[in-house]
Structure formats: C-alpha cells, structure tokens
Amino acid sequence: MRRILLKNVLQGPFTDAAPEPDPAALAELAAQLDRTARQRLGRTLSIREVDAGSCNGCELEIHALNNVVYDLERFGLRFVASPRHADVLLVTGPVTQNMRMALERTYAATPDPKWVVAVGDCARNGGVFAESSACIGAVSAVLPVDLHIPGCPPSPTALLRGLLALLETVK
C-alpha cells in the first residue's frame, strides 16, 4: 500500500497533458460570442446636441434622457462634449439667424459618417416662430437632415424611440 502510494507520487500521474483546443471549435464559439457582443454592446452612437434657437423646452427633455429612468447610455447612446467626437448632431430650434454660422461650423467639425437629427416642431418647420425674420426655420434649410423627431417638446420616450430607430438603421 505504502509502496504503491510512494511509487505514484514519484512517478507522477498517468493523465495526458491537455491538448490544444480545436481551432475550428474555437472559431465557431468566438463567432457566436462576437455576434452576441455586437448585439448587446456593439451598437453605439455619440451625440452632440446643438441648440439652434430653441426655447429650451427640447433641451429639458433631452437632458431627461440621461436620468436614471431613461438611462440613454444603456443603449450605447451617449452625449459628447465636442462635435469632433460625435456621430450624430441633435439639433433643436427654429435656427435663428444668429446661430446659423455656429450650426454650420459645428456640422463641418463633425467627422464623416455623420447623421443629423432635427428635434422638435421648431426644428422641423420653424414651429410657432416660422414667420419670424430672425429665424431661418427648418433645420433642413441649413443642413441635410436624416431624421425628424416631432413634438413640442418631444417626450423623452419619443426621443428614445427616434434615436433607437436611427441606431437600427446605421449599424
């Protein structure tokens, strides 16, 4: 009994060394993980908000997207501080004459590919300010617009729905 134990200790186990994992199996599993990760994590858009003449009502509801109830970042959507970091410009307001240049420069500073989302009734057609000579009106009169989210202001839920739809189409 003792000799057997001693022999086993000195001799080491009979177990084979671990083989290399099967490359084909690894590739298959990695592809599956990659698909799942992309689905869960891989869709992301960085958003730069530009108030181009809003009454600040739209800003309040855009702000709410960041609160714990709507939690925008769980969808891979986040607000960034510079247009140079952005994929999307979220533009509000009836584009005032005084904001036109700043809006155009912000667009020019945003790298391609980029999307413009016009938020609120003012950004869609000037809203209640449409007739004003101090306003240009629709954002589409100044920039190519990819998506309109109407409302005065649109609720955070309406904003989320619009942004998620955009996310679906650009991935």
Added chain:
Amino acid sequence: MNWSSRTVDANAWIAAGERLRTGQVSLVSLWGEPGVAHLSLIDESCKVEVLHLPCADNRLPSIARLHAPAIRLERAMRDLFGLQAEGSPDTRPWLRHGADYAFLPADGESLHQIPVGPVHAGIIEPGHFRFTANGETVVRLEERLGYVHKGIDALMAGAPFERAARLAGRVSGDSTVAYALSFSRALENATDTQVPQRAVWLRALMAELERLANHFGDIGAVCNDAAFAIMHASFGMLREQVLRAADACFGHRLMMDCVIPGGVRSDLSPDGALRLKSLLVALRKEFPRLVGVYDNTASLKDRTVGTGTLSEELARRFAAGGYVGRASGRPFDARRSPGYPPYDGLRFEVPVVHAGDVNARVWIRIQEVEQSLALLDQLLAELPGGALATALDTRSGEGLALVEGFRGDIFAWVRTRGDGRVERCHLRDPSWFQWPLLEAAIEGNIVADFPLCNKSFNCSYSGHDL
C-alpha cells in the same frame, strides 16, 4: 396690482433715471416699439409705474447713463426698434449679430483669454463667454448673448390672443407656465377680465409644480458640477416624478399651453388630486434625506460655500429677482408683493439669506421647495369648483403683470387692439438683471468654478434673447 401709466417728456424720463440712480425705485424693464420708448419702475411699496416717451427722430435720453442695469435693455431696444439712447455708456449692438464685436479690454500682466461658446460642451443653450484670466483666476467675464433671438416682440405685434399666449409659453420653455400666466394676467388686466376661481387655483397648482421640477433639476445640477453625481441622479428622479405627475394631471410634462388667456385649457384629470397627493408624500420622504446628504458632505460644501459671491448692494441695485436676489438679501417675491391670487389667501414664507454664494442660492431653492410643497397642500385641500375659463373682452387697453417664475419675477406688458389681437407685447425675463450679476459674481473665482456659479444662477438664454 397697483400700477399707473402715463406719457412723459424727456425731462420726466431723465427724472425717472435719477430716481433709479438714487435707489428710490427699481427698474422693472425698458423696451420699445416704433417711435416710442417705455420704462417701467417699481417703488418700495410695490407700486408700478409705466412711462411712455415718444421719441422724435428715434432719439431719447439714456437711462443707462444713470443706471447701469438698463444698459443691455437699451442696446436691445436700439437693435429691435432703432431707438437711440443718447449718452449711453455702451453703444455696441446686443441682439443684432453680424458685424464684428469688440469685447471690453482687460489690461494687466500675464492675462490670457478663454473664449467659450456659443456651442457649449453640455446640453445647454448657446451663448458666448469671454474669460480673461490670470493663471486660474478669472479677472473678467464678459457675456455675449442674443444667439437664440427669435424676434418674439415682432411676432407678438398683431397676433390673436391665442397665438400670442402660445408664443409667450415658448419664451423660455423651463418657465412655460409662469410665462403663459404672466402674459395671460397682463391680457386679463388690459381687457378687465375676471378669471374663474377654479382656474386661478389650477394655475397656481401648475406654477408650483413647475417651480418644484426646476428647483429639483437645479439643485442636482449644481451638485453635478461639483462632481457629486449621486445627487444629480437622485434629484433627476425627483424631477422626473414631478413631470410625470404633471403629464398625468394636465396632459403635458411641462404643462405647455395649459394656461390660456381667461383661464386654463383643461381641468385636473379625474384622479389628478390623488396622484398629486401621493406625489407629495413621495417627495416629502425622499427630499429631506437628500438635503441631509448635501448638508453633511464636506467635500461638496467645500465647493459651494464662499464660491461666486454676489454682494447685497449689487443684488439690490440690479433688482435681482428669484433665488439670485433672495440669496443676497433682496426679499422680493412677486407672489407676496405686489401679490396676486390665489397667493394673497395662502400661507407661505419667502426665504431670504445674505451670504450670496453658490451655497446660499442652493439653500434658497431647498427652502422654496419646502414652501411649494406646503402651498400644494393648501391648493389641493381648498381647490374650488366652477368654470375653467371665461371669454376675453376684445376691448383695446393696456395691462401688465408680474408673476413669480422659478427663476424670478416675469414682467408682462401688453396693449390690445380691440379686435382680439395684441397690438404690442413686452415680456421681460428675470435673467436680464441676473446675467450681468453673474459677471460680477465670478470675478476672483477660478475658471473651474464657473460651471458651478453659472448653474447656481441658471439664467435663461432664450428668455433673455427673445
């Protein structure tokens, strides 16, 4: 409200400027229309005067020469109506952009400039800040505003009452109830309209909900700018609860277009009173806990105490309204005095502190939240029945109102044409007198504390730019 209106000559205009200079009266607003300048003053007993000055050759004596708070109002009046204030200390354009703009010089050793905006880093309205700094210390801040100027004065001229009210509700979206209320009250004053009691109370209910939502948002945002994110998240939740209740009770999260000339658009939803009572219970449970966190977190208070101090003398001279004034010893609250219904029959206090720093402006908000909660209790308990709105007389007339928004007193002046349309309307945001004070409060603070100071003021860009 006790007020009077008269047409004056240049001498009486200058005499009014002297009364402003010597502090006998405070400036309510200064505005124009083609060929006529208007000046509104308020005295110690809260009696309001409106002076109309016909301007031959579009010229008038400058009030700003005697009283600095009128500077930007005169510049705006010149841009909008071509009325030149002669002798003004600052003749640069204000709302009219386009030409080159000369910022005020700052002389001294080792100064550098930091231009910020109009497009800012956060989700904020646009405006330009020109900092001149010595190392980290701000020696001068100069604001340049007007980027969101939408021409509201011109749109108001000739607008039917209903459209005009919608415009008023979009001067500054965060104060949509207060603006619609101020405009409607001015219009009702001009047309001598009596609003049904139930509407008066529902309006106050909405106004206090708006105040709560904004104060919650502001307190959280000030803490966030001191890198204390948990308060931002918690107060964001409180704000969201108020907005959802407003949506359930009145059909719009911000209660836009819910106040209409003559009354309110719709009644409180059937389960609204119950919904609001449970909201009040929830807020009373959570709010004191968060106030405790604010008060007991030394690293947070370290950022807010002693930062961005506004002197009582400046607050008084600029007739600073809202938490900006009340944190610097100026006890003005339009709900209390001149006062308007239903507040004249309700019990509430107007908190005032004297420190004038960021912390003081936070504390005023905290105390005002408590007052608003108490007001909502009373409003819900004693809500009268009856009609929701009455038709407005279409007579021609002049009317005005001062309504306390969350940010301060919103002045509305209106002249009606007699055919159900507005002839002229002027809406003055409290920010007109708060923005210049921010320039003063930041002096000597470090650049990194500007967001904190700015958020504690939370001036409106849109309300100011019109």
